Amino acid sequence: xxxxxxxxxxxxxxxxxxxxxxxxxxxxxxxxxxxxxxxxxxxxxxxxxxxxxxxxxxxxxxxxxxxxxxxxxxxxxxxxxxxxxxxxxxxxxxxxxxxxxxxxxxxxxxxxxxxxxxxxxxxxxxxxxxxxxxxxxxxxxxxxxxxxxxxxxxxxxxxxxxxxxxxxxxxxxxxxxxxxxxxxxxxxxxxxxxxxxxxxxxxxxxxxxxxxxxxxxxxxxxxxxxxxxxxxxxxxxxxxxxxxxxxxxxxxxxxxxxxxxxxxxxxxxxxxxxxxxxxxxxxxxxxxxx
Amino acid sequence: xxxxxxxxxxxxxxxxxxxxxxxxxxxxxxxxxxxxxxxxxxxxxxxxxxxxxxxxxxxxxxxxxxxxxxxxxxxxxxxxxxxxxxxxxxxxxxxxxxxxxxxxxxxxxxxxxxxxxxxxxxxxxxxxxxxxxxxxxxxxxxxxxxxxxxxxxxxxxxxxxxxxxxxxxxxxxxxxxxxxxxxxxxxxxxxxxxxxxxxxxxxxxxxxxxxxxxxxxxxxxxxxxxxxxxxxxxxxxxxxxxxxxxxxxxxxxxxxxxxxxxxxxxxxxxxxxxxxxxxxxxxxxxxxxxxxxxxxxxxxxxxxxxxxxxxxxxxxxxxxxxxxxxxxxxxxxxxxxxxxxxxxxxxxxxxxxxxxxxxxxxxxxxxxxxxxxxxxxxxxxxxxxxxxxxxxxxxxxxxxxxxxxxxxxxxxxxxxxxxxxxxxxxxxxxxxxxxxxxxxxxxxxxxxxxxxxxxxxxxxxxxxxxxxxxxxxxxxx
Numbered sequence: 001x002x003x004x005x006x007x008x009x010x011x012x013x014x015x016x017x018x019x020x021x022x023x024x025x026x027x028x029x030x031x032x033x034x035x036x037x038x039x040x041x042x043x044x045x046x047x048x049x050x051x052x053x054x055x056x057x058x059x060x061x062x063x064x065x066x067x068x069x070x071x072x073x074x075x076x077x078x079x080x081x082x083x084x085x086x087x088x089x090x091x092x093x094x095x096x097x098x099x100x101x102x103x104x105x106x107x108x109x110x111x112x113x114x115x116x117x118x119x120x121x122x123x124x125x126x127x128x129x130x131x132x133x134x135x136x137x138x139x140x141x142x143x144x145x146x147x148x149x150x151x152x153x154x155x156x157x158x159x160x161x162x163x164x165x166x167x168x169x170x171x172x173x174x175x176x177x178x179x180x181x182x183x184x185x186x187x188x189x190x191x192x193x194x195x196x197x198x199x200x201x202x203x204x205x206x207x208x209x210x211x212x213x214x215x216x217x218x219x220x221x222x223x224x225x226x227x228x229x230x231x232x233x234x235x236x237x238x239x240x241x242x243x244x245x246x247x248x249x250x251x252x253x254x255x256x257x258x259x260x261x262x263x264x265x266x267x268x269x270x271x272x273x274x275x276x277x278x279x280x281x282x283x284x285x286x287x288x289x290x
Numbered sequence: 291x292x293x294x295x296x297x298x299x300x301x302x303x304x305x306x307x308x309x310x311x312x313x314x315x316x317x318x319x320x321x322x323x324x325x326x327x328x329x330x331x332x333x334x335x336x337x338x339x340x341x342x343x344x345x346x347x348x349x350x351x352x353x354x355x356x357x358x359x360x361x362x363x364x365x366x367x368x369x370x371x372x373x374x375x376x377x378x379x380x381x382x383x384x385x386x387x388x389x390x391x392x393x394x395x396x397x398x399x400x401x402x403x404x405x406x407x408x409x410x411x412x413x414x415x416x417x418x419x420x421x422x423x424x425x426x427x428x429x430x431x432x433x434x435x436x437x438x439x440x441x442x443x444x445x446x447x448x449x450x451x452x453x454x455x456x457x458x459x460x461x462x463x464x465x466x467x468x469x470x471x472x473x474x475x476x477x478x479x480x481x482x483x484x485x486x487x488x489x490x491x492x493x494x495x496x497x498x499x500x501x502x503x504x505x506x507x508x509x510x511x512x513x514x515x516x517x518x519x520x521x522x523x524x525x526x527x528x529x530x531x532x533x534x535x536x537x538x539x540x541x542x543x544x545x546x547x548x549x550x551x552x553x554x555x556x557x558x559x560x561x562x563x564x565x566x567x568x569x570x571x572x573x574x575x576x577x578x579x580x581x582x583x584x585x586x587x588x589x590x591x592x593x594x595x596x597x598x599x600x601x602x603x604x605x606x607x608x609x610x611x612x613x614x615x616x617x618x619x620x621x622x623x624x625x626x627x628x629x630x631x632x633x634x635x636x637x638x639x640x641x642x643x644x645x646x647x648x649x650x651x652x653x654x655x656x657x658x659x660x661x662x663x664x665x666x667x668x669x670x671x672x673x674x675x676x677x678x679x680x681x682x683x684x685x686x687x688x689x690x691x692x693x694x695x696x697x698x699x700x701x702x703x704x705x706x707x708x709x710x711x712x713x714x715x716x717x718x719x720x721x722x723x724x725x726x727x728x729x730x731x732x733x734x735x736x737x738x739x740x741x742x743x744x745x746x747x748x749x750x751x752x753x754x755x756x757x758x759x760x761x762x763x764x765x766x767x
Contacts, residue, residue, distance in 0.1 A: 159756040167752045
């Protein structure tokens with residue numbers, strides 16, 4: 001039995017050693033390789049000066065076209081992330097500033113994402129490779145349920161979020177496979193035109209959002225011009241009054257829900273296609289950056 | 291509590307420690323601990339069904355004694371049928387009642403009549419098909435006077451409820467397991483080490499092979515109408531490896547866990563995808579169930595004795611019942627039916643026992659001859675798996691029809707953001723690894739076991755699927 005106990009201890013040691021080595025290797029590759037997502041870009045990239053950046057969910061990622069700003073001689077980047085919530089946007093903004101980025105204006109999409117104070121598990125995962133290296137990230141997430149496991153257990157974060165930061169993603173990172181996330185200055189154009197589009201907002205209620213408050217505070221402290229906007233949806237929306245409720249809750253938000261209405265400008269009810277995105281971005285450009 | 295869960299990783303060492311260090315004074319103490327652990331393990335699924343398990347155990351224990359002590363044949367028969375009736379009654383109510391009620395109402399509606407069937411909508415108690423078959427084999431063996439009834443309730447209860455086999459087998463026989471639980475077990479280092487190796491290999495099969503394949507197979511089967519022929523073929527292959535990795539992985543963990551307690555369970559899989567014909571496949575796949583049906587259904591029905599029609603009838607009965615055992619759905623019946631069709635030509639031409647035993651060291655020419663045999667058997671198996679996996683019979687036929695009519699073989703990008711061919715290399719490596727270890731229970735033991743353990747750990751960490759937790763498929767049966 002004694003021999004078997006030693007055998008088990010050896011096995012346990014082998015598991016811990018393998019986990020530690022893999023954790024070290026993964027983190028090293030994610031930190032030192034060419035970035036494949038916007039969080040990696042913010043963390044590993046060099047400090048940049050931006051005239052304007054964009055933040056928000058897919059409704060920012062698919063709706064703001066930095067190229068139109070660049071054509072006017074402004075530096076711009078779309079840091080909107082599909083599936084993300086404002087919680088991740090707030091951290092991304094802090095990460096950019098901590099890395100020395102200079103930002104003059106921030107356009108943030110504030111609409112469906114203030115329906116709750118939620119977070120995106122998938123987007124969060126992209127911060128975790130840097131959890132042990134960045135005090136900013138670790139302190140931001142120190143109160144989440146499994147922080148101790150993510151922080152102290154070697155390789156746990158890469159196991160738990162294998163679909164996002166596991167072996168497959170590492171392989172693409174090492175192989176320097178280009179990511180669509182970072183093309184077109186972060187803008188992801190949708191190509192198709194939707195049919196029979198509709199959306200139900202009857203169960204959506206805008207609520208005070210902690211992450212948005214954080215973004216406002218950061219902008220104020222760093223003298224960043226904050227432009228909060230709602231972005232267009234298709235016409236067949238149940239409870240379109242939701243957008244007015246957003247403005248009632250946060251009067252500084254510009255309600256641009258109805259700026260684009262043509263059906264052929266939408267890929268789905270909640271997302272404009274490239275044509276709609278260009279129309280909308282041009283509108284923003286003309287309104288705020290004359 | 292799943293075998294691949296954190297709670298089991300805590301539960302198992304605790305029971306192991308108590309078993310060998312605290313309750314190791316006698317067989318009675320060891321068995322009592324295992325019974326408590328097994329009932330706790332089962333109650334973690336749903337404590338309410340523990341009563342059903344205890345009742346079923348008590349019933350079989352009691353009726354077995356009654357059968358053995360009966361003074362007349364009629365009394366013997368009565369007790370036997372009471373046990374069989376109640377056991378199958380539970381199975382029927384929980385597993386099959388709603389299926390029959392719905393099927394009957396559809397039949398009535400087919401004749402233009404209105405039917406509103408009364409449905410029970412019961413949750414299926416986990417492992418009921420397995421422990422019912424344990425009990426049935428025991429009762430039949432007593433009735434046929436093959437074994438003596440067990441007097442010690444604890445020993446009998448452990449035979450039925452032993453936690454490594456409780457929820458998904460292997461379906462044990464009293465002749466194999468009871469003699470082991472009737473003696474005090476002493477610790478055997480070699481056996482325990484092999485147990486660990488088997489658990490490790492089972493985890494690789496489940497977490498790396500089965501769960502990876504599941505992502506791709508689900509993407510194909512759930513959207514088969516938009517898939518091309520290549521994706522549909524690969525989808526069936528992925529599901530074949532998913533179910534193999536899942537169930538044989540589970541069985542390996544069960545067998546390995548049991549070895550830690552000094553008890554050997556029946557082998558359930560023997561590299562089935564290296565079978566040279568369907569008859570051999572069924573001697574290598576879910577062996578404990580196949581042999582159960584052979585011994586308690588096929589042979590009593592006359593087996594392969596008698597005339598041609600008798601052989602055909604018995605073959606269809608055994609495969610249809612086997613299909614139906616898996617679940618109350620026409621898809622499982624079709625799967626059983628198709629396998630009967632595959633098997634029948636071999637039986638009728640007396641070639642069903644052509645390939646027995648392992649494929650020994652083969653020359654290049656012999657190997658070339660084997661490839662089409664193994665390939666054809668695997669292809670037929672995959673075709674049958676489509677029925678097993680599809681939600682409905684209509685979906686299964688739709689899937690097959692599209693597979694043979696689309697004729698597009700381009701790489702396709704799935705909604706899970708992966709290409710259809712991405713897993714092929716992993717499966718080729720897995721098949722190669724199994725091929726070179728096909729004489730062994732698991733590939734880790736033997737020469738170079740330490741490097742192989744390290745490799746298994748690294749493969750588990752690197753290629754395992756942890757973000758999408760998947761239960762074992764056979765737990766639903």
